[in-house]
Amino acid sequence: MDRLRIRGGGRLAGVVRVGGAKNAALPAMAASILTAAPLRLRNLPEVADVHTMQHLLEHIGASCTLNGSACEIAFEDCRSTEAPYEMVKKMRASVLVLGPLLARFRRARVSLPGGCAIGDRPINLHLEGLARMGAQIEIEHGYVNACCDALRGASIFFETVTVTGTENLLMAAALAEGRTELHNCAREPEVVDLAVLLRKMGADIDGEGTETIVVRGVRELKAAEHDVIPDRIEAGTYIAAAAITGGDVTIERCRPDHLDAVTALLEATGAGIERGQTSIRVKGGGPLLSHDIHTAPYPHFPTDMQAQFMALMTQATGLSIITEEIFNNRFMHVQEFCRMGADIHVAERRAVVRGPTKLSGASVMATDLRASAGLILAAIVADGETTIDRVYHLDRGYEHMEQKLSALGAHIERIK
C-alpha cells in the first residue's frame, strides 16, 4: 500500500490547475446506460473512482474507451443488470447505475452499499422514489432487486436533500412515461451538470439548481458530447492549502461561482481572495482568524471541505466550532490531527478547534478521501516529517495531488 511522506514548512506559491469534478463525472458516466448511442465525455478527472465506474459499466455491458480525461461510452445492450458487492463496496457511487438500468432495461440488481467511514449512508430515498415511479423493490441477500413493467412519472419529495438520490431519480425520470416532479432536490453544481448532459441527450428537464425539478419523460435518448465541470472540492482544497501556508496560489480552470461559501469563509479568516472568470488567487500571509463552520447542502459550506478547513482552523487564532450537518460520523480525522498536536474536542456533531497550535509531523492514517486531504494540509505546515498511510483513499478522488502540490513548493513524495 502506498504512503505519502511530507516534510512540513514553507509557503506554497504558483499556479495549480483543477481537473474535472469526480462527483459530476460519475453520474455522467452512469447516464450512458440510458441510451444505445455513444456518449463522449471530456474533462474527466484522472482518479481511481472513474476507473471503478468504467469497470462497472463494462461489467454490465458498456464498451468504454478512456483516454486520459476523455472517454467514449457506448451502451448498446445489457450483459448483466447486476452491480456486484465487490464493486459497490469500493465505491458507493456505484448505486448511480440503479435508476438508469431500471429506466432502460426495467430491471436492476445492485448491492447495498453497507457501512461507510463517514456515517450512515442509507439509500432509502433512492428506493422510495423509484417505488413511487412503479418499481417493485426487494432487498435480498444484501442486494436491491428492482424491476418494473415501465417507470411512470410521479411526484416525489425527498425528506432529506440527497445528491446521488436526486441524480438517480433524475436519470430514471428522463425515460419514464409522463411527468415527474422532484421536490427538495439537491442543488449541487454536479446535479445541474447531470441535468445539462441529459438535456443534450434529448431529455426534457426544467428547474435543476432549484428545489424542484420537473422532468417530462421521453421515449429514447441520443448521443451527446459533454465537458464535465471543474472540481470545486479539489479547487477548495488548494484554496485551503494556500491559506494554511500563508502562500500565494492561483487556482486555474475552476468555477469561482461554485465556491462562494468557501471563499466567503476564507475571507472571514483574513486571507485575501481575487476572483477571475475561471480562476481564484489566494493571498495569505496575514494573521488567520478562527471562524465557525457549518456544513450543509449547496449553496452552503460543503461537508467535503470540512476536514481541510479543520486543518486550517488549527492554525487560526481563537476558537472555531465546526458543525457537521450532513454526515453523522465525519470526524474520524480529528484523532489524527490531535496526534499531530492539534487541540480539538468533539461532542456529537460538533468539533471545537482551539488555535493556533504548533503541529508536529507524525505517522497518521487517512480514514476517507477528504480526511486524507485534510491530513496533507496539516502535514504541510507541521514541524518535521509526516507519513500518511492508506493513501488509496486520496487516489479515489484527487488527481495527481503530489505532483500538483510539489509544483507549488510542497515537499511531498509517494512511497510505494
Ligand code: EPU
Ligand atoms: N440520506 C438518507 N437517505 C438516502 C440518501 C441520503 O438518509 O436515501 C442522507 C445521508 O445519510 C446523508 C445525507 O442524506 O446524511 C446526504 O447524503 P447524500 O445522499 O447527499 O450523499 P451522497 O449522494 O451519497 C454525495 C457525494 C459525497 C458528498 C455528499 C454530500 C457523490 C458521488 N458523492 O454523496 O461526496 O459528501 O453527496 O454532499 O456525489 C466525496 O466526494 O468525498 C463524497 C463523500
